[in-house]
Amino acid sequence: MIPAGIDTSALLTMLGLIAAVWAVVPSTARLSFRLSLNWFDWLVIWAALLIIHGFFFEPVLTTLGFPTFGPWLWGFDKSTTQYLLFLLLAAFVYWRSRRTRLTRWNLGLFDNLTTSLLHAGKHEELADLLQRHLASALDLAASKSVRSHLANAIRPPRPGFQVVFQDDGSITLGAGAPTSWLFRKWFSFREWLADLVGPSQRVQRRAASVVKRLLSSRRLVGHLAIARPYLCMEVMERATRVEEGFQDEFFDALLANEASVFYSELKNNDNFGKSGHRLALPDENRLVRFYCVDVDVAARLGVFRSVGEAVLARIDADEVLEKKLNGPLLTFQYVGKYHDPVHAGIWFFRIMVLEGLHQRVADHLWLHYMPHFARRLVDRAREVRPEDENHEFPTPLAYLLYEVVDATAVWVRDAEVLTKPGDVLLPDQRKGNHIHISFEAAEAIGRVIQDILMSPRVPRRLKGELLGVALTTLRNLEQREHLAALARVMRAHLIEPYGFQKQDNYLDILKQCFDEQDHVRRACLERFSEELDAARGAAL
Known part of the structure; x- marks a missing residue:
């Protein structure tokens, strides 16, 4: 008896739908989606997709000697289990997208996303994003946490010479620094370890630059003053340290409306x-x-x-x-x-x-x-x-x-x-x-x-x-x-x-x-x- 073929029509339909939707989604929405997920989230997503594909290709896996999933319980079969996994995966992605936290690892994505929204004039979308992440960005720009203090203790002292931090993460030692290969490797290792423990100076400078660019936009601050006044109030003290004119623009917009x-x-x-x-x-x-x-x-x-x-x-x-x-x-x-x-x-x-x-x-x-x-x-x-x-x-x-x-x-x-x-x-x-x-x-x-x-x-x-x-x-x-x-x-x-x-x-x-x-x-x-x-x- 010839075994029945593997029916991948449902899988192709779902993959085609995902590809079609992804193709028409604006670039800012894609960046927002990527910002919502960290490495652990992607691990969960890929694991769920592999399990779903495992159900589709169960005959092939069985032939290759992989163990089967065993007898089905509580009335579940392969189709209902696949549907349930897709449903749980969608719920997980939605839940994670609402609980995104800005960190040093996704600061670059946040920078790109806010720049796109700002220059496109999408102030309401940007305001919604800042409602969730502005406080975190300000925290990164002036990190005073225990981890930050520990990172500063690990970071090597550099009296007498300048250290230049590049955006790609590389470090260049200025004039006056020792030329010893061992010193440079030890120096770079301590900097790397400090960055692993807490936000680096490079991250803090970039976070401050992102926040300054956003809060110095007169049109954006005018929109926030009307649409999100209490967000501005909550971050006012920290925001004015980064952008001195933020409060002035805030009240100017309030009085104008x-x-x-x-x-x-x-x-x-x-x-x-x-x-x-x-x-x-x-x-x-x-x-x-x-x-x-x-x-x-x-x-x-x-x-x-x-x-x-x-x-x-x-x-x-x-x-x-x-x-x-x-x-x-x-x-x-x-x-x-x-x-x-x-x-x-x-x-x-x-x-x-x-x-x-x-x-x-x-x-x-x-x-x-x-x-x-x-x-x-x-x-x-x-x-x-x-x-x-x-x-x-x-x-x-x-x-x-x-x-x-x-x-x-x-x-x-x-x-x-x-x-x-x-x-x-x-x-x-x-x-x-x-x-x-x-x-x-x-x-x-x-x-x-x-x-x-x-x-x-x-x-x-x-x-x-x-x-x-x-x-x-x-x-x-x-x-x-x-x-x-x-x-x-x-x-x-x-x-x-x-x-x-x-x-x-x-x-x-x-x-x-x-x-x-x-x-x-x-x-x-x-x-x-x-x-x-x-x-x-x-x-x-």
């Missing part, structure tokens, strides 16, 4: 906390909490510069924003401000600096951006119109000036809830229960008021109201004896702000606006009036 998480979180922070004007930090406001729960993080990362410069750039260069800010107020005070980049920047500073004050941080957190905001705003304001005197805030820009003054005044006023009668407070005090930020704000508010009063583009009524906010704060300080030092600093800088020049007419304008204040308020500020008159007399 009204739908970003930055606007929604700041709107959700419009509520008071436990004491004073301190604002609560809800758990869902993850980005704001990252910087403000421990304000030392904000100080260390310099977020005030990133936000401050982004706001100033929008004021200076955004013509559409300028037109909107100089238009009618309408509902800006209650609704529109939550979609405005300038208000977002002011409100973020308000939250951050208040947290710094209440956490007793001995750093002004660059609250002195407030005078810059005020100066740029008045420079972009339109000419005053007669009807402006009939409105409290004739334009959104006028309302933003109020927010600048009010935020700066709040940092001064909260000194009241953080101190008690009998406390000795000094401007240069940085330890203990100090109010360093309040003293800094008392200096900054003078410059804010000067820019507003000196501008011909600010209505007279608005000048009086904004000066009134500052004077009310000063009056409250003077009514508390233990805050006399703070009141003295505020009086001095309202009269002579830093950068004050005696040749301008600021003191005359200040005197005129002060005389137009409510008589009760002026009566409570006799010392301020006396010092203002003395300064005007000295300037003559």
Whole structure:
């Protein structure tokens, strides 16, 4: 009897299907697939394929003397077993593709894949890849693990000569290195062993180069800021060490898009906390909490510069924003401000600096951006119109000036809830229960008021109201004896702000606006009036 032939039609169908699919899969998807699998995964895949082929060629293997698989159990036969193995293999590949970890062994593939996606403009695919691997890439770029320390201990010392690491793994010893063959072999062996134990310097440099190239892409960072803001937040501290401008681009992109998480979180922070004007930090406001729960993080990362410069750039260069800010107020005070980049920047500073004050941080957190905001705003304001005197805030820009003054005044006023009668407070005090930020704000508010009063583009009524906010704060300080030092600093800088020049007419304008204040308020500020008159007399 002639034995039946081996039916390989099912096998050919499956192999043809795999080949056809692989042929039409984009190169980036192929790289992603290869990145998902390490040498052990490939061992499992090839072992499963060999077993499956073993079932197909069982008659041949039996003839050659290989043992058979024995009697079938639990109702399985050869066909169902082949199908089950294919199913398990597909499930294994899918599972491994979701649990890929970036290592020094597949860093080259990651480099090629991210380069392809970046230059092809596939930012969403790249963002998904970075969601899984950016933290690992940053870890490779600055490895501080136990294995890394052990590798450094194994790596040979090289005083007096340079070592050049090539991308292909070879090592070239520079001038001054010993020429002994034995030394060079021993040196290369120790380097190889160190690379086997932990990431080499070559790997760290390449990882840093990959991360720097990705995070320096303005378009990619803009996409990540909107689509993956919390990924950026999680890696921010390490990312800024590799690419210094990453945080700046991140906040610039957040402010440029009204739908970003930055606007929604700041709107959700419009509520008071436990004491004073301190604002609560809800758990869902993850980005704001990252910087403000421990304000030392904000100080260390310099977020005030990133936000401050982004706001100033929008004021200076955004013509559409300028037109909107100089238009009618309408509902800006209650609704529109939550979609405005300038208000977002002011409100973020308000939250951050208040947290710094209440956490007793001995750093002004660059609250002195407030005078810059005020100066740029008045420079972009339109000419005053007669009807402006009939409105409290004739334009959104006028309302933003109020927010600048009010935020700066709040940092001064909260000194009241953080101190008690009998406390000795000094401007240069940085330890203990100090109010360093309040003293800094008392200096900054003078410059804010000067820019507003000196501008011909600010209505007279608005000048009086904004000066009134500052004077009310000063009056409250003077009514508390233990805050006399703070009141003295505020009086001095309202009269002579830093950068004050005696040749301008600021003191005359200040005197005129002060005389137009409510008589009760002026009566409570006799010392301020006396010092203002003395300064005007000295300037003559």
